[in-house]
Amino acid sequence: MTNDKSPLSDALQSALTALHIQDAPLLVAVSGGADSVALLLGLCDLRESLRLQLTVAHFDHALRADSAEDAQWVSQLAAGLRVPCIIGRREAGDAPHPRPLSSEYRGEGGSEMMPEESARKLRYGFLRQTAKEQGCRYLAVAHTADDQTETVLHHILRGSGLKGLGGIPPQRELDADLTLIRPLLKLRRADLLSALAAWDQTFLTDPTNVELQYTRNRIRHDLLPKLRAEFxxxxxxxxxxxxxQASDQQAAIEQLARQLLQKAVIDVQPDSIRFNRNEFATMPVAVIREALSLAWQQQSWPRQGLGFQHLDHLASMLVNGTPTKLSLPHGVEAACRGNLLELRKSKRN
Amino acid sequence: MTNDKSPLSDALQSALTALHIQDAPLLVAVSGGADSVALLLGLCDLRESLRLQLTVAHFDHALRADSAEDAQWVSQLAAGLRVPCIIGRREAGDAPHPRPLSSEYRGEGGSEMMPEESARKLRYGFLRQTAKEQGCRYLAVAHTADDQTETVLHHILRGSGLKGLGGIPPQRELDADLTLIRPLLKLRRADLLSALAAWDQTFLTDPTNVELQYTRNRIRHDLLPKLRAEFxxxxxxxxxxxxxQASDQQAAIEQLARQLLQKAVIDVQPDSIRFNRNEFATMPVAVIREALSLAWQQQSWPRQGLGFQHLDHLASMLVNGTPTKLSLPHGVEAACRGNLLELRKSKRN
Known part of the structure; x- marks a missing residue:
């Protein structure tokens, strides 16, 4: 391989600039597959011009007999690029693979076994810890525009609703000192493969990418090709x-909900919150529901069990003043008195 | 068949009540297929209790040699139910089937021929004229929850964006005197088939339902069964x-956009409109774009060519005051002066 600038590096530079990343210590998650190898090489191209301090992290899920060879391969790749490399490995005491999928993901089909969630948890635990130990401010992962498409389609089919349609965000704060970034999110996998071919760079064709098994694999290799060919x-x-569009519109509704709360909340106590009903009169019900959900969240009351119907009834109570009383999950009682609406959580719950 | 009340009639009654329809002259579009036959029988059940004056309309697309027999079958069905029936027929002078699809529907594939649009146009032309001649205030069509699902999926695949995700509305004003209603929109096709079986009522298995050919047929008979079975x-x-959720959120954005325009528009002339920029300061960009699109529409300026990018640049100009000038399609010029933003259309365009 050579270190000439490539179209990939240009796109990557734009993405990092948009994320305001420069002169920063950055941990790069590398499975050894095409996407993450392209990410690593692209970042290496930019490390001088953007003054990036790179470290590679690889997690060995130990699901295949030869997985240690993959780790070895990634180590050698990093050494060749003069980038420090940290290898993590699933230990015997860690949660076993595969285990039944959590109910959120299981859907109505029910019986499918998916190890994704527990594998992801272990790997991200390792990556966060490594970032902390290495003093890295950013964690770069190799999600592409194809991952984005597959996720959106997955969410549509699973029924995640409009919020799920927003897909994968380009960045996410993991904690106060560490931000997850996805600088390849606008790039197609095909473009990464071209870049790797131009660099004459090999990659692992079967890394321990357990997340892509099952549903995601079927979306990638069966459903999406069918939709492209036939529809x-x-x-x-x-x-x-x-x-x-969905994440843009969702952001608008959330911004308006926050503005509405600022105007409408009269009094906040740990176990109660009071609203001025007049502020809600001309607001669309979608914004009112979002504001009520946000207020509930700000009280740190348990969100589980609070459904669309509850928020919708509460919104209608705020606007119409009827009914005057409503019982909500976790012992929260809503009561209307004139222009006031009060939510109060009983201490027993 | 009998005229006993059925679960279908109950659901239909709820739908008509929600649409405030009672004591009204109503034209029922009947192809002879299961959905429209079930609609007609269900409405007949309710004609006394809701005082409905029913008339059947059937359009013979004359695409098959035996299509006149279908028309005859529908006539006899209506006669048996003591409902007047008007038959329309495509004439030799009408637009031929099939013709190339309009570019909106053709997508990138390009070559597919689809007669849907022209068939639909002819049929709706006949239905509207018949409603007028018969003095009908409502036109009832037999779209079901399955049509809704198929439409949403079709729009997702075609790329109609978030607005297209709203799907089929339960009612739509065709003109000042005629409203299209879809009282079966919450009912599944399987429920209609059960009701028909309980009534011992037959239906045509291959009516001239040209709209369901091609893409829609593939969505119904191939894609949706696959998604249900595998995903x-x-x-x-x-x-x-x-x-x-999508139509709910879209309605919220549109309501806020209308409220924003009411506050922000200072002066309207046929060829110009002026806004107070201060009103836009705390508004989310999605609402500002919608308000600008609405203002443009209220001026009756041509909508074609005005894209997302134009609206986005204009929104940013409103909020930031820069750039101070912007050229838009159809000779419209935007200019910022202090707290004012003016859109002016040159007379030449």
């Missing part, structure tokens, strides 16, 4: 646009 | 919920 050759762009 | 047995409900 719309540009279905990927269609899904990506939908995701952008 | 989520409740995918229909997931798509329906998504449609409800």
């Amino acid at each position: 719309n050759p540009k279905v990927d762009e269609a899904l990506e646009r939908l995701a952008i | 989520n047995p409740k995918v229909d409900e997931a798509l329906e919920r998504l449609a409800i």
Whole structure:
């Protein structure tokens, strides 16, 4: 391979600039697959111009007999690029794979076994700890525009609703000192493969990418090719646009909900909150529901069991003043008195 | 068949009540297929209790040699139910079938021929004229919850964006005197088939339902069964919920955009409009874009060519005051002066 600048590096530079990343210690998660190898090489191209201090992290899920060889391969790749490399490995005491999927993901089908969640948890635990130990401010992962498309389609089929349609965000704060970034999110997997071919760089074709098994694999290798061939050759762009619009509109509703709360909340106590009903009169019900959900969250009351119907009834109570009393989950009681609406949580719950 | 009340009639009664329909002259579009036959029988059950004056309309697309027999069958069905029946027929001078699909529907694939649009146009032309001649205030069509699901999925795949996700509305004003209603929109096709079986009522298995050919047929008979079997047995409900949320959120954005315009528009002339920029300061960009699109529409300026990017640049100009000038499609120029933003359309365009 050479270190010439490539179109990949240009796109990567734009992404890092948009994320305001420069002169920063950055941990790169590398499975050894095409996406993460392309990410690593692309970042190496930019390490001088953007003054990046790179460290590679690889997690060995130990699900295959030869997985240690993958770890070895990644170590050698990093050494060749003069980047420090930390290898983690699943220990005998860690949660076993595979285990039954959590109910959120199981859907109605029920019996499917998916190790994704526990594998992901272990790997991210290792990555966060390593970032902390190495003093890294950012953790870069190799999700692409194809991952984005697949996620949006997965969420549509699973029924995650409009919030799930927003897809994968380009960055997410993991804690006060560490931000997860996805600088390849606008790039297609095909472009990464071209870049790797131009660099004459090999990659592992079967890394321990357990997350892609089951549903995601079927979306990638069966459903999406069928949709492109039989329905719309540009279905990927269609899904990506939908995701952008959905997260844009969701952001608008959330911003308005926060503004509404600022005006409408009269008094906050740990076990109660009081609203001025007049402020809600001209607001669309979607914004009122979002504001009530946000207020509930700010009280740190348990969110589980509080459904769309509860929020909808509460919104209608705020606007119409009827009913005057409503019981909500976790012992929260809503009561209307004139222009006031009070939510109060009983101490027993 | 008998005229006993059925669960279908109960659901239909709820739908008509929600649409405030009672004591009204109502034209029922009947192809002779299961959905429209069930609609007609269900409405007949309610004609006394809701004082409905029913008339049947059937359009013979004359695409098959035996299509006149279908028309005859529908006439006899209506006669048996003591409902007047008007038959329309495509004439030699009408637009031929099939013709190339309009570019909006053609997508990138390009070559597919689809007669849907022209067939639909002819049929709706006949239905509207018949409603007028018969003095009908409502036109009832037999779209079901399955049509809704298929439409949402079709829009997702075609890339209609978030607005297209709203799906089929339960009613739509065709003109000042005629409203299209879809009282079966919450009912599954399987429920209609059960009701028909209970009534011992036959129906045509291959009516001239040209709209369901091509893409829609593949969605109904191939894609949706695959999604239910391999991804989520409740995918229909997931798509329906998504449609409800999307149209709910879209309605919120539109309501806020109208409120914003009321506050922010200072002066309107046929060829110009002026805004107070201060009103936009705390508004989310999604609401500002919608308000600008609405203002443009209220001026009756041509909408074609005005894209997301134009609206986005204009929104940013409103909020930031820069750039101070912007050229938009159809000779519209935007200019910022202090707290004012003016849109002016040159007379030449």
